[in-house]
Amino acid sequence: MKVGVVTFPGTLDSAATTRAVELAGGQPVALWHADSDLHGVDAVILPGGATYGNYVRPGGLAALSPIMTSIAAAAEQGLPVLGIGNGFQILCEAGILPGGFVRNEDGRYICRDESFKVNADSAWTSKYEQGEEITLPLRTATALYVASDEALEELEEKNLVVLRFANNPTGSAADIAGIRNEAGNVVGVIASPENAVEAGFGPETASGPATGTDGLRIFTSVIAK
Numbered sequence: 571m572k573v574g575v576v577t578f579p580g581t582l583d584s585a586a587t588t589r590a591v592e593l594a595g596g597q598p599v600a601l602w603h604a605d606s607d608l609h610g611v612d613a614v615i616l617p618g619g620a621t622y623g624n625y626v627r628p629g630g631l632a633a634l635s636p637i638m639t640s641i642a643a644a645a646e647q648g649l650p651v652l653g654i655g656n657g658f659q660i661l662c663e664a665g666i667l668p669g670g671f672v673r674n675e676d677g678r679y680i681c682r683d684e685s686f687k688v689n690a691d692s693a694w695t696s697k698y699e700q701g702e703e704i705t706l707p708l709r710t711a712t713a714l715y716v717a718s719d720e721a722l723e724e725l726e727e728k729n730l731v732v733l734r735f736a737n738n739p740t741g742s743a744a745d746i747a748g749i750r751n752e753a754g755n756v757v758g759v760i761a762s763p764e765n766a767v768e769a770g771f772g773p774e775t776a777s778g779p780a781t782g783t784d785g786l787r788i789f790t791s792v793i794a795k
Contacts, residue, residue, distance in 0.1 A: 571596045571793045574611035576641075578603040578632045578660075582619030583764055587654065590764040591615070594789035603635040613650040613792050614641055616657025618709070618762055628671060628712050629659030638664050650693045650792045651756045655710055658748070658758030667749055667758050668725070669717030675741030679711040683773040683782070684747075685736035686761060692732050692750040694757040697787035697794065703736055704784035705773045706761035713740040713747070713760045725749060733759050763788040 573596040577584045584600075591598040599611050608614065621632035632638070638660070645651045645666060653661040661667040674680060683705050688698040698704065717725070722743055725731050733748030748759035763785025766772040773782035 571613065572599050572611045573597065573789075573793070574599045574601040574608060574614040576601045576603060576614065576616050576637060576657075578619070578621040578635060580619050580621040580623055580632075581617055581656075583617040583654065583762065584619075586764040587615055587617040590767045590786065590789050591793075593767050594786060594793045596789065596793040601637060603632065603637050606636040606640045608637070608640050608644060608649075614644070614652070616641075616651070616653040616660050617764070618655030618657060621656055621660065624656075624712070627659075627663065629656055629661075629663040632656075632660045633663035642666055645751070645756050648753065648755050652694050652788070652792070653758040654764060655760060655762055658760050659712070661756065661758045666756055667751060668721045669715055669749070671712045671760075672714050672716055673712050674710075674714050674739070677711075679709075680713065680739055681709045682707070684708045684739065684761065686733045686747055687736055689729065689732045691729060692754040692757050693792050694750075694788050695732050695791055697791040705766070705775065705782050706763050706785050707765045707773060708739070708761050710760065713742060715740075715742040715746040715760070717743060728752060732757055733761065759788070761785075
């Protein structure tokens with residue numbers, strides 16, 4: 571399966587995301603933000619990173635890139651799309667997913683492992699058990715998800731929340747850390763699963779330091795389809 575990994579100016583995690591795709595058994599394909607051609611990929615990932623230095627708003631300028639028009643059209647036709655961290659923010663800024671992000675309620679940058687509860691009903695989370703609690707790194711100053719009351723109500727009614735903070739450190743509405751579209755092919759997560767895919771380089775677990783690989787199933791979920 572060919573998985574496109576998009577790089578924007580300021581993208582930080584394309585290399586880690588590429589490695590995660592490889593470990594999951596996929597074939598990564600490098601995509602450039604100014605190129606509208608998706609080069610026949612079977613899925614697309616928008617990695618994390620401070621695109622355009624988060625000038626204006628996180629993801630605000632990246633959402634205007636030519637490739638986002640192609641991604642939005644392909645997503646409407648069922649292409650699996652994942653936004654990680656700033657990639658999630660780009661999906662919101664582009665109107666592909668609802669809501670948006672503001673600074674964490676204490677105004678501080680968070681860089682630590684956090685626990686999340688998973689909704690397995692999406693193309694990118696199907697390899698998890700429903701309600702499973704997993705550990706992923708969180709590295710952002712703008713992880714507080716906001717949306718209108720109507721949008722939040724729809725997310726709950728249609729079971730569109732795919733990740734929730736177990737212990738919300740950001741103030742995010744309804745503990746939201748990840749959502750999907752109605753079709754389940756587009757997912758955004760504010761955590762960094764690409765940094766929890768390989769033993770020796772992941773979060774700490776009961777088995778020891780850096781042993782956590784809970785993020786790998788984000789990638790195997792879509793590649794296994």
